[in-house]
Amino acid sequence: MYGSSGVCRISEICAKKFGGSEVLYYVLKPVYDENSTIYCPVDSPKLKIRQLLSVNEIYRLIQEMPDAQTEWIDNEQQRKEKFSKIVKEGDHRELIKLIRALYFNREEKHRSGKKFYLSDERIMKEAETILHEEFAHVLNIKLEEVVPFIMGELQKQEEARCAQPE
Numbered sequence: 001m002y003g004s005s006g007v008c009r010i011s012e013i014c015a016k017k018f019g020g021s022e023v024l025y026y027v028l029k030p031v032y033d034e035n036s037t038i039y040c041p042v043d044s045p046k047l048k049i050r051q052l053l054s055v056n057e058i059y060r061l062i063q064e065m066p067d068a069q070t071e072w073i074d075n076e077q078q079r080k081e082k083f084s085k086i087v088k089e090g091d092h093r094e095l096i097k098l099i100r101a102l103y104f105n106r107e108e109k110h111r112s113g114k115k116f117y118l119s120d121e122r123i124m125k126e127a128e129t130i131l132h133e134e135f136a137h138v139l140n141i142k143l144e145e146v147v148p149f150i151m152g153e154l155q156k157q158e159e160a161r162c163a164q165p166e
Helices: 056-068 076-089 092-111 118-139 143-164
Strands: 008-018 019-032 036-040
Touching: 036 092, 056 118, 056 143, 076 092, 076 118, 092 118, 118 143
Parallel strands: none
Antiparallel strands: 008 019, 019 036
């Protein structure tokens, strides 16, 4: 994973000359955007490359989803800043909380006949893309199968909880 660019593979490490000095770069190819190429300095202190989640980590995140809550921020500008920071940092649990908060807010606005803010829609889409691409790649499923997969796992979890004697 590279920041909010999604799942990437390192296609090569190359040296490029800029301003008289030679710098080593990872050449990253986003898995879900084959036309893009990202050059990332190998020795950058702000390197945003991280290992993908494991299958078990994904299942654990899905199990935690029903309990994921975040406090809603009424001020649009403050919300945009906080949610943008969450997307940029890429913490899975925080992304899930963000998506959940935006989803419930969108549903509430829809029920009351109000419009969902475009900035909220954009941030929600960005967060979903980050999670869905990683889940799809690790679980070896298509992007469009991620939401049904998650819903199926949550349904199994709910059925197991209901089947337990009290």
